[in-house]
Amino acid sequence: MTDPRSLKIEDFNYPLPDERIAKHPLAERDRCLLLVRQPDGSVGRRIFADLPDLLPADSMLIYNNTRVINARLRFRKGENADGALIEVFCLEPASPADYEQNFASTGSCSWHCFVGNSKRWKDGSLKMRLDVVGKDLTLTALRLSKEGNASVVKFEWDADVTFSQIISAAGEIPIPPYLNRATEASDESDYQTVYSRIEGSVAAPTAGLHFTDEVLSAIAERGIPSRELTLHVGAGTFQPVKADNIGEHLMHSEFIAVSRSLIEELANTDRRVIAVGTTSVRTLESLFHIGRRIIRGQSATTLTQWEAYDDPAPEISVADAMNAIIDYLDSIGSDTLIASTRIIIAPGYRYRIVKGMVTNFHQPQSTLLLLVSAFVDGKWREIYDYALANDFRFLSYGDACLFLS
Numbered sequence: 043m044t045d046p047r048s049l050k051i052e053d054f055n056y057p058l059p060d061e062r063i064a065k066h067p068l069a070e071r072d073r074c075l076l077l078v079r080q081p082d083g084s085v086g087r088r089i090f091a092d093l094p095d096l097l098p099a100d101s102m103l104i105y106n107n108t109r110v111i112n113a114r115l116r117f118r119k120g121e122n123a124d125g126a127l128i129e130v131f132c133l134e135p136a137s138p139a140d141y142e143q144n145f146a147s148t149g150s151c152s153w154h155c156f157v158g159n160s161k162r163w164k165d166g167s168l169k170m171r172l173d174v175v176g177k178d179l180t181l182t183a184l185r186l187s188k189e190g191n192a193s194v195v196k197f198e199w200d201a202d203v204t205f206s207q208i209i210s211a212a213g214e215i216p217i218p219p220y221l222n223r224a225t226e227a228s229d230e231s232d233y234q235t236v237y238s239r240i241e242g243s244v245a246a247p248t249a250g251l252h253f254t255d256e257v258l259s260a261i262a263e264r265g266i267p268s269r270e271l272t273l274h275v276g277a278g279t280f281q282p283v284k285a286d287n288i289g290e291h292l293m294h295s296e297f298i299a300v301s302r303s304l305i306e307e308l309a310n311t312d313r314r315v316i317a318v319g320t321t322s323v324r325t326l327e328s329l330f331h332i333g334r335r336i337i338r339g340q341s342a343t344t345l346t347q348w349e350a351y352d353d354p355a356p357e358i359s360v361a362d363a364m365n366a367i368i369d370y371l372d373s374i375g376s377d378t379l380i381a382s383t384r385i386i387i388a389p390g391y392r393y394r395i396v397k398g399m400v401t402n403f404h405q406p407q408s409t410l411l412l413l414v415s416a417f418v419d420g421k422w423r424e425i426y427d428y429a430l431a432n433d434f435r436f437l438s439y440g441d442a443c444l445f446l447s
Contacts, residue, residue, distance in 0.1 A: 044390030045351050046412070047289025054283075054415065055406045056426055064439040065221055067232050072254045075434050075441040077425065079418060085428050090252045090442050093400070094260035098314055098446070101398065103261060104304075104326065105318035106247040107270040109238035111206075112213025114225070117168035117183060128168055129158030130183055131216065132209070133244060133277055134297070136194050141242045141274065141297065145206035150198045152186065156277065157193050174211045177201040181212060206241060216244050216277075218438050220405065232439070242274035242297065248438040249319035249401045269307065272299040273321040273383075282407045293347045293386045293409065298325045302368065302377045305329065308395065309364035316398040316446075320410050323396050323417075328383040330394040333363025342370050345383040350391060360394055388412040389420050398446045403429060403436040417445055 068074050072091040079085050088096065097103065113132040119125030135144035136152040144151050157163060168183040179201035186194045199208060214225045215233050235250035237258070261268060278294025285291045308315070308329070317323045328345050334353060336342050367379055386409060399417060403426065404410040415422040425443070434441045 046388035046390040051283040064435040067439040077443045102313040108243040113244040114214040126162040131156040245275040247319040314397040333366040336366040347384040391416045
């Protein structure tokens, strides 16, 4: 395996005019364009509604069921809430650290947050009056620790409602910064997949935004099974690589949860795994390396950035890796693998599980573009040149791709 750390991020740049960035989705999700790259490298143009007929008959579709939370909370300082605007952006739970437990908290909980206009919040608490499911309450935010714009913030409220209900009432959907516009009411539904159900992301797994119930039904009618997993997308997904060399970039960590039943199926299936979105790709490929960690007697709950390249262990099969995870789950009496992954997938990486992917067009100099390049044998530029020349729309609300290997 070639080590990607010496790669120059400038080699993954391309011109992206602002007018090619889709600011809103199409009214009909599955009417967007679909760029199709076949295993022989040929590229063509279809629409997303054609996807069910384009998937190989022996494939299995795996998507990310995460749901975007209203992570952006806007407080104003002062007793009358007429002072400086302080934006608190919830990133991941601190206490309870478990997502499900945190969202079910009543009375208080803590989160790791970005704080906008942080210099104006020197001390004291921020307050916001809310009506949550018919209950009048005060939400209080207290900063427990601070490092730059990153903080641990404790939230407290004086009514018997959950934190999930709090942010649903008080927060905003955090649309991507490159849209250069404020959140609109339509984003509440536009920026969720039709199959989203597990709260936790601060960004949508955007390849899934094109799916409709009709497309999913047509896939099922072809006898192609659909399965789900969870990766809660973090704010790091928006961050371009700022270092000159990829090896100097610190990859963000993200929470993953995968059921034992899916892991068992991956251990035994002959079907070609088609991942919906780069988040599903990261999760599935992380499973392989977590399995290898278990075989070596290492932690099953964390995956570091470079170990897919540093690992000196002999090659093992996907079945070996999945069976190791199953044995681990047996040992702890759990039906779900819960872990965090920092894996970076870049040219030089060899895919083990994913044989195809549905994805969007990604930002220049992003880790997501590196992931795509690794899958298409470094031919990303000719694919993106084709898309720019053929009126494809880019980024989160833009058009889609189907890559098959």
